[in-house]
Amino acid sequence: MQRHYAISLVLVLTCISEIATVGGQQLPEEARSGRWELLRQTAGLSAMHMTLTHNGTVIMYDQTTNGCPDNDIGRPTPQGCWAHSVEYDIANNTVRPMHLLTNSFCSSGAFLNNGTLVITGGWQAGQKVVSYFNPCVNSTCDWIQAKTPLLSNRWYASNQILPDGRIIVVGGRRSFNYEFIPRNPSDTEAFQLPFLVKTNTMGEENNLYPFLYLVPDGNLFIFANKDSILLDYKQNQVIKTFPTMPGGGARNYPSSASFAMLPLESSNNFTKLEILICGGAPDGAFKEAEKNHTYVKALENCGRMEITSHKPQWQMENMPGPRVMGDMLILPTGKILIINGAQNGTAGWENGEVPAFSPFLYTPTEAIGKRFTVMSPANISRMYHSTALVLPDGRVLVAGSNPHQIYKLAAKPFPTDLRVEAYIPPYLHPVYDYKRPAIAFISTREIKYGSRFNVSFSVSSLSINDIYFHAYAPPFSTHTMSMNQRMLSLAAATAMDIVKGEANSTYSVSINAPPSSVVAPPGYYLLTVVNEDIPSEAEWICFIN
Numbered sequence: 240m241q242r243h244y245a246i247s248l249v250l251v252l253t254c255i256s257e258i259a260t261v262g263g264q265q266l267p268e269e270a271r272s273g274r275w276e277l278l279r280q281t282a283g284l285s286a287m288h289m290t291l292t293h294n295g296t297v298i299m300y301d302q303t304t305n306g307c308p309d310n311d312i313g314r315p316t317p318q319g320c321w322a323h324s325v326e327y328d329i330a331n332n333t334v335r336p337m338h339l340l341t342n343s344f345c346s347s348g349a350f351l352n353n354g355t356l357v358i359t360g361g362w363q364a365g366q367k368v369v370s371y372f373n374p375c376v377n378s379t380c381d382w383i384q385a386k387t388p389l390l391s392n393r394w395y396a397s398n399q400i401l402p403d404g405r406i407i408v409v410g411g412r413r414s415f416n417y418e419f420i421p422r423n424p425s426d427t428e429a430f431q432l433p434f435l436v437k438t439n440t441m442g443e444e445n446n447l448y449p450f451l452y453l454v455p456d457g458n459l460f461i462f463a464n465k466d467s468i469l470l471d472y473k474q475n476q477v478i479k480t481f482p483t484m485p486g487g488g489a490r491n492y493p494s495s496a497s498f499a500m501l502p503l504e505s506s507n508n509f510t511k512l513e514i515l516i517c518g519g520a521p522d523g524a525f526k527e528a529e530k531n532h533t534y535v536k537a538l539e540n541c542g543r544m545e546i547t548s549h550k551p552q553w554q555m556e557n558m559p560g561p562r563v564m565g566d567m568l569i570l571p572t573g574k575i576l577i578i579n580g581a582q583n584g585t586a587g588w589e590n591g592e593v594p595a596f597s598p599f600l601y602t603p604t605e606a607i608g609k610r611f612t613v614m615s616p617a618n619i620s621r622m623y624h625s626t627a628l629v630l631p632d633g634r635v636l637v638a639g640s641n642p643h644q645i646y647k648l649a650a651k652p653f654p655t656d657l658r659v660e661a662y663i664p665p666y667l668h669p670v671y672d673y674k675r676p677a678i679a680f681i682s683t684r685e686i687k688y689g690s691r692f693n694v695s696f697s698v699s700s701l702s703i704n705d706i707y708f709h710a711y712a713p714p715f716s717t718h719t720m721s722m723n724q725r726m727l728s729l730a731a732a733t734a735m736d737i738v739k740g741e742a743n744s745t746y747s748v749s750i751n752a753p754p755s756s757v758v759a760p761p762g763y764y765l766l767t768v769v770n771e772d773i774p775s776e777a778e779w780i781c782f783i784n
Contacts, residue, residue: 270668272615273598278636281657283334284323285646286638288346288717289626292374293354293763293779297628297636299334300324302344302362324382327659329630337372337381341365347448348715349398349406349723352761352783356715357420359408360393366411367392369420390418391429395447395492398715399459400723402756407472409461410435410449417472430475438464438491443525445489448720450498450516455509457757460546462498462516464489469546481551486540487521493586494520495719496538497567499575501603502709505730505751509758510547515601517541517577518562525585534584534592537563541601556607562595564719566627568635569726570664571709571767571774575601576614576635578662579621586623586718589642594620594653598662619660622653626716627662631765631777635662666773673699676706676768676775679745685781686752688759692780694768695740695747702771706737708750710764710780727759753782 301323396411416429446463469479496519565580584591714721765777
């Protein structure tokens with residue numbers, strides 16, 4: 240593990256919940272387990288899909304066929320309500336309606352390298368539709384529907400940004416193939432992927448919304464059901480098959496485990512890639528919920544595997560409790576937060592019960608048995624169709640939850656939920672303000688691969704051996720998926736490169752950018768300075784060729 244000269248996404252952290260005092264004073268509970276804050280009583284919709292733009296807004300959207308919410312945002316239109324899409328302004332805590340032209344229910348999404356959001360597929364007339372949203376400063380921009388349709392229906396598909404700036408779209412219901420956006424003129428049919436046929440459980444599927452990650456060797460890691468492969472998507476060849484994940488159940492939709500790629504580190508030249516998959520549902524759980532209204536206890540185990548190892552093997556461990564439909568987010572500190580979901584059942588209309596109110600915090604650098612901490616519980620059920628995102632200020636935005644086919648605001652015990660709230664992690668408590676860095680200057684926001692850029696920051700109390708810089712690509716969140724979530728370690732240019740400025744508590748550092756777009760696909764990232772587990776507010780940067 241690198242020290243002050245390593246700008247690492249994986250921090251060597253002391254578990255906050257185990258710190259009893261700071262400066263000799265007893266810590267308040269919120270400084271150990273965090274707290275919750277209600278931001279809006281209604282977003283105007285139940286946020287089934289959610290993602291963060293580089294303009295300081297969050298895009299939320301739902302399906303267009305589930306009725307009109309009874310609130311002050313919805314307005315009837317020929318499409319029904321206002322097509323169930325809003326842009327949420329983080330700073331002002333306001334929303335404005337936007338209009339999707341076709342049904343984007345259970346779609347997938349990713350960003351182009353210029354920050355344009357691309358969503359693919361949906362339901363009914365939306366299954367082959369591609370829509371674009373280009374964030375704009377004056378908040379007048381809206382969805383644009385592409386004239387060229389997808390080659391295959393994409394309902395419950397997954398997206399991954401590629402090194403050349405294209406997006407690969409994989410899978411979907413009865414679509415055992417993949418394609419690209421934009422595609423080559425010669426691509427008249429989607430590329431077949433027999434792996435998706437083999438992982439399709441009869442009557443349950445369990446291979447929808449496959450887990451995707453771009454590997455530092457340029458190939459694509461794909462996980463579906465219990466199995467995974469390494470795909471050379473350029474040649475349409477499977478070049479490696481990984482061991483089947485143990486643990487007694489399936490992990491993809493509708494069994495809906497949560498997953499993340501652990502932060503990549505410059506200390507090993509970004510060549511080591513580990514994935515983490517937690518929760519899911521036992522075999523047959525979906526059928527039990529659908530046919531018998533029996534909600535089987537979710538899985539409580541996690542699997543971790545270094546897929547770049549010569550002999551990859553699953554390392555299994557248990558969470559503090561069972562969870563299905565949870566969201567997994569990489570916090571600015573490099574720790575992993577598992578939030579939302581249920582303890583019994585699966586995804587699907589009214590197929591779950593017993594909300595998982597308490598987030599779990601996972602520390603990758605700890606030993607098995609010491610990695611998990613139970614955090615402050617929510618009081619809003621976030622069941623099927625809930626979402627979560629990390630905001631630039633370090634809060635976690637939580638929204639959505641609609642277990643019903645249409646809006647049912649008075650349903651019990653789990654109504655359609657329109658509220659927006661934030662989980663505020665312990666590191667944002669004022670007791671840690673003296674450790675909190677503030678970024679003052681970044682020499683360039685458009686950073687070329689293999690180059691250097693300078694960062695200045697201030698902090699009252701600097702731990703020179705525990706200062707890190709993180710570059711984070713926020714995800715597209717839907718159905719337990721955090722698509723394209725990625726965190727990187729960026730090393731300083733020299734071993735002793737943090738320089739104290741003339742003013743008190745100011746410092747500067749020269750940082751090496753990622754070596755290539757294979758390590759960090761082009762586009763916008765959040766840059767954060769972390770001092771002794773306490774992150775600064777993040778600033779947007781963009782990696783370019």
